[in-house]
Amino acid sequence: MSEAGGRGCGSPVPQRARWRLVAATAAFCLVSATSVWTAGAEPMSREEKQKLGNQVLEMFDHAYGNYMEHAYPADELMPLTCRGRVRGQEPSRGDVDDALGKFSLTLIDSLDTLVVLNKTKEFEDAVRKVLRDVNLDNDVVVSVFETNIRVLGGLLGGHSLAIMLKEKGEYMQWYNDELLQMAKQLGYKLLPAFNTTSGLPYPRINLKFGIRKPEARTGTETDTCTACAGTLILEFAALSRFTGATIFEEYARKALDFLWEKRQRSSNLVGVTINIHTGDWVRKDSGVGAGIDSYYEYLLKAYVLLGDDSFLERFNTHYDAIMRYISQPPLLLDVHIHKPMLNARTWMDALLAFFPGLQVLKGDIRPAIETHEMLYQVIKKHNFLPEAFTTDFRVHWAQHPLRPEFAESTYFLYKATGDPYYLEVGKTLIENLNKYARVPCGFAAMKDVRTGSHEDRMDSFFLAEMFKYLYLLFADKEDIIFDIEDYIFTTEAHLLPLWLSTTNQSISKKNTTSEYTELDDSNFDWTCPNTQILFPNDPLYAQSIREPLKNVVDKSCPRGIIRVEESFRSGAKPPLRARDFMATNPEHLEILKKMGVSLIHLKDGRVQLVQHAIQAASSIDAEDGLRFMQEMIELSSQQQKEQQLPPRAVQIVSHPFFGRVVLTAGPAQFGLDLSKHKETRGFVASSKPSNGCSELTNPEAVMGKIALIQRGQCMFAEKARNIQNAGAIGGIVIDDNEGSSSDTAPLFQMAGDGKDTDDIKIPMLFLFSKEGSIILDAIREYEEVEVLLSDKAKDRAAILKDPEMENEEQPSSENDSQNQSGEQISSSSQEVDLVDQESSEENSLNSHPESLSLADMDNAASISPSEQTSNPTENHETTNLNGECTDLDNQLQEQSETEEDSNPNVSWGKKVQPIDSILADWNEDIEAFEMMEKDEL
Numbered sequence: 001m002s003e004a005g006g007r008g009c010g011s012p013v014p015q016r017a018r019w020r021l022v023a024a025t026a027a028f029c030l031v032s033a034t035s036v037w038t039a040g041a042e043p044m045s046r047e048e049k050q051k052l053g054n055q056v057l058e059m060f061d062h063a064y065g066n067y068m069e070h071a072y073p074a075d076e077l078m079p080l081t082c083r084g085r086v087r088g089q090e091p092s093r094g095d096v097d098d099a100l101g102k103f104s105l106t107l108i109d110s111l112d113t114l115v116v117l118n119k120t121k122e123f124e125d126a127v128r129k130v131l132r133d134v135n136l137d138n139d140v141v142v143s144v145f146e147t148n149i150r151v152l153g154g155l156l157g158g159h160s161l162a163i164m165l166k167e168k169g170e171y172m173q174w175y176n177d178e179l180l181q182m183a184k185q186l187g188y189k190l191l192p193a194f195n196t197t198s199g200l201p202y203p204r205i206n207l208k209f210g211i212r213k214p215e216a217r218t219g220t221e222t223d224t225c226t227a228c229a230g231t232l233i234l235e236f237a238a239l240s241r242f243t244g245a246t247i248f249e250e251y252a253r254k255a256l257d258f259l260w261e262k263r264q265r266s267s268n269l270v271g272v273t274i275n276i277h278t279g280d281w282v283r284k285d286s287g288v289g290a291g292i293d294s295y296y297e298y299l300l301k302a303y304v305l306l307g308d309d310s311f312l313e314r315f316n317t318h319y320d321a322i323m324r325y326i327s328q329p330p331l332l333l334d335v336h337i338h339k340p341m342l343n344a345r346t347w348m349d350a351l352l353a354f355f356p357g358l359q360v361l362k363g364d365i366r367p368a369i370e371t372h373e374m375l376y377q378v379i380k381k382h383n384f385l386p387e388a389f390t391t392d393f394r395v396h397w398a399q400h401p402l403r404p405e406f407a408e409s410t411y412f413l414y415k416a417t418g419d420p421y422y423l424e425v426g427k428t429l430i431e432n433l434n435k436y437a438r439v440p441c442g443f444a445a446m447k448d449v450r451t452g453s454h455e456d457r458m459d460s461f462f463l464a465e466m467f468k469y470l471y472l473l474f475a476d477k478e479d480i481i482f483d484i485e486d487y488i489f490t491t492e493a494h495l496l497p498l499w500l501s502t503t504n505q506s507i508s509k510k511n512t513t514s515e516y517t518e519l520d521d522s523n524f525d526w527t528c529p530n531t532q533i534l535f536p537n538d539p540l541y542a543q544s545i546r547e548p549l550k551n552v553v554d555k556s557c558p559r560g561i562i563r564v565e566e567s568f569r570s571g572a573k574p575p576l577r578a579r580d581f582m583a584t585n586p587e588h589l590e591i592l593k594k595m596g597v598s599l600i601h602l603k604d605g606r607v608q609l610v611q612h613a614i615q616a617a618s619s620i621d622a623e624d625g626l627r628f629m630q631e632m633i634e635l636s637s638q639q640q641k642e643q644q645l646p647p648r649a650v651q652i653v654s655h656p657f658f659g660r661v662v663l664t665a666g667p668a669q670f671g672l673d674l675s676k677h678k679e680t681r682g683f684v685a686s687s688k689p690s691n692g693c694s695e696l697t698n699p700e701a702v703m704g705k706i707a708l709i710q711r712g713q714c715m716f717a718e719k720a721r722n723i724q725n726a727g728a729i730g731g732i733v734i735d736d737n738e739g740s741s742s743d744t745a746p747l748f749q750m751a752g753d754g755k756d757t758d759d760i761k762i763p764m765l766f767l768f769s770k771e772g773s774i775i776l777d778a779i780r781e782y783e784e785v786e787v788l789l790s791d792k793a794k795d796r797a798a799i800l801k802d803p804e805m806e807n808e809e810q811p812s813s814e815n816d817s818q819n820q821s822g823e824q825i826s827s828s829s830q831e832v833d834l835v836d837q838e839s840s841e842e843n844s845l846n847s848h849p850e851s852l853s854l855a856d857m858d859n860a861a862s863i864s865p866s867e868q869t870s871n872p873t874e875n876h877e878t879t880n881l882n883g884e885c886t887d888l889d890n891q892l893q894e895q896s897e898t899e900e901d902s903n904p905n906v907s908w909g910k911k912v913q914p915i916d917s918i919l920a921d922w923n924e925d926i927e928a929f930e931m932m933e934k935d936e937l
């Protein structure tokens with residue numbers, strides 16, 4: 001998401017859309033704040049900004065150069081294996097692959113970045129390559145949304161800047177709208193997707209065969225995400241207005257109109273997924289992140305680009321609802337569209353990081369600063385924003401595919417406030433990318449931000465968006481060869497000229513304000529209070545908003561706790577919380593009964609909870625029961641997750657890798673625990689026999705080294721003992737299933753042999769075949785390959801400084817064995833009988849099969865006996881509430897005091913709903929919970 005930085009107040013603007021923008025968004029005049037900054041964070045010198053700008057250019061060259069050299073014409077670069085990702089030739093990653101249409105995606109997505117980064121010559125070459133090489137008629141099923149924002153948007157952005165350059169008279173003199181012709185051809189290819197009664201597009205289309213034909217292999221889907229159907233208008237309207245073919249804009253408008261009609265009328269929120277035929281909400285949870293994000297973005301930007309008032313009205317209606325229900329500063333939490341006071345989950349996804357940028361465009365700076373600050377603290381903790389994180393800022397989904405949303409918001413907040421703090425934030429982003437994501441062949445996505453391990457993936461949006469925002473953050477006007485403020489950014493950061501607002505605008509006429517008087521910007525000097533009043537008078541404005549939040553992440557408490565405390569304050573008895581529940585406590589059993597929840601003891605020792613809402617004592621008790629069940633479901637899946645050992649890292653430290661390549665490794669339930677000991681560093685050596693199933697015949701080769709062993713034929717523990725006896729200091733087992741990869745397979749844990757494994761003192765890690773072959777290839781090429789086995793990748797600077805250091809600091813193996821045996825006794829006694837065959841694909845310690853079952857009108861959840869008593873260490877609510885949990889608590893408490901509905905006992909008590917309608921609502925909620933269980937970004 002994004003919008004071009006605004007022109008400083010006072011400069012004349014020839015486009016009507018821009019005036020509208022200024023009128024609609026106070027923040028848009030804020031660019032001038034950069035020149036009025038007088039205090040706060042230390043200003044950054046021009047030299048330093050230039051240095052950082054040059055660093056961004058160098059990083060772009062590294063990413064783009066490696067893509068062009070090793071991957072082009074493939075869609076994307078695989079930066080670990082240094083080759084192109086070609087759909088069908090790699091194991092499927094599911095929906096993620098729907099962005100790949102064999103149309104040189106990264107090249108097209110990079111086109112306008114080249115011009116922004118002042119690489120005009122390279123742009124000219126790139127356009128020629130697109131025209132010469134790209135085929136849009138492939139028999140591939142692609143995502144309509146991704147193809148629109150990345151490919152159609154990329155072609156239109158390229159065209160927009162090609163005609164700008166041509167007009168300047170130096171470059172692109174040969175250009176004759178060829179990119180636009182390609183865009184039009186692609187636009188027509190996407191149109192069959194709209195052949196539904198609702199006008200909402202099918203989520204996928206076959207580029208060659210369209211929809212529904214037998215050859216198309218698509219067209220049977222019934223659902224799409226809201227963002228998927230609601231993120232078309234900018235590209236489609238631009239295509240219509242550039243070409244005069246109105247059909248594209250008409251289709252995109254129709255889809256938006258339908259979504260608007262289907263909004264939940266009492267909350268004014270939209271769900272995450274919708275049935276494209278019936279218009280029913282399939283997922284009724286609602287937030288500003290995954291699945292919805294750019295729908296909101298496009299409503300506001302459609303108003304900016306097209307000058308159609310109805311888009312602004314819709315946006316404002318939704319925005320009010322978002323601020324009322326979803327925004328719980330500094331958090332943005334998903335809620336239910338029908339019960340918007342009820343949080344739908346206890347975690348946030350990384351995509352919502354665009355939202356502060358959108359708030360800048362809207363002119364609502366305070367919450368933008370707050371959310372951005374919270375996100376920055378999460379980043380400082382993990383180096384990157386994990387794909388999802390909980391309300392108490394723990395990692396929920398650990399991957400990070402180099403998403404640009406946070407950089408985007410940082411850029412817009414800098415434009416709005418002029419606060420050099422945001423330049424420092426940008427500098428940190430650059431440093432982290434270079435330190436942790438840069439690999440010899442590009443930049444690799446983080447597989448796990450906790451371990452620093454990589455994934456063989458560099459998404460095209462990294463080039464389309466990240467480098468643009470980072471470069472623009474440090475650039476002065478003269479560093480860019482055109483006026484960026486004449487353009488609007490699409491959600492993929494492609495540039496569309498604002499002059500489109502007055503071109504071929506037949507469709508939007510009916511909705512635009514008929515009276516329009518041309519004014520120059522000086523008329524709006526005082527419509528920008530944030531610039532003209534706030535900042536000059538209070539240059540510490542942004543800092544004063546950030547200050548109370550400065551420890552928000554470190555001193556956080558789980559949000560649910562606050563609400564319990566609120567209940568106490570209001571005098572009402574707090575509802576029973578899932579984490580406090582004890583199946584042996586008669587008082588708890590009584591409460592369950594009141595809530596309509598019955599307890600069933602299963603034969604295997606587990607207990608199952610089932611809720612029959614109709615058996616609850618009252619509708620309030622039934623609602624409490626529903627919430628209790630929801631919490632129990634979350635708790636149960638959280639506990640299952642926590643029982644799993646986290647992944648480990650194998651980092652290649654020798655030349656030419658120098659710690660840049662980090663492979664995701666599976667842990668072992670035996671041997672040295674790398675999370676408790678220093679990492680193990682050593683050269684690798686292949687063992688003989690390669691499976692390590694008998695005494696090694698080459699002990700001299702593995703002595704003092706890390707032995708590589710092939711999976712199979714005997715127990716993992718047996719392999720470990722054999723290499724240990726030969727003198728190895730560690731072992732890496734490489735999967736024998738060809739093509740397996742941590743990109744596609746779940747984390748694999750090596751189980752013990754069902755016996756005492758305390759005798760195994762060395763660390764053992766598991767690599768899937770793809771990651772293993774990276775090491776084997778390295779041995780072939782460089783012979784001497786040194787690796788580091790650890791729980792988290794090590795800082796490269798330290799690796800390079802003192803390569804010997806690590807071995808010296810290792811505890812002696814004697815000490816290790818003593819420490820280790822203590823740990824192992826407790827862990828092996830619990831888990832020894834779980835997986836007793838190496839060949840078993842069981843990769844978790846979970847002895848309790850997922851037994852969650854949700855019957856039609858019932859809520860049900862199962863918990864294991866160990867979960868029946870509350871864990872005293874988890875019972876930290878009171879301590880935290882009385883103690884450290886200060887800033888966030890206070891804010892959240894203050895906020896909820898102003899929102900009387902946030903206390904369930906208060907709000908639910910007020911509504912007297914007929915039981916039928918409650919049951920119908922619950923049914924919807926239950927479906928939503930079920931969907932959330934399967935939830936993916």
Ligand code: DMJ
Binds near residue numbers: 001149403404493
């Ligand atoms: C981009 O493709 C677009 O910004 C999209 O709207 C959602 N996010 C990805 C990058 O994270």
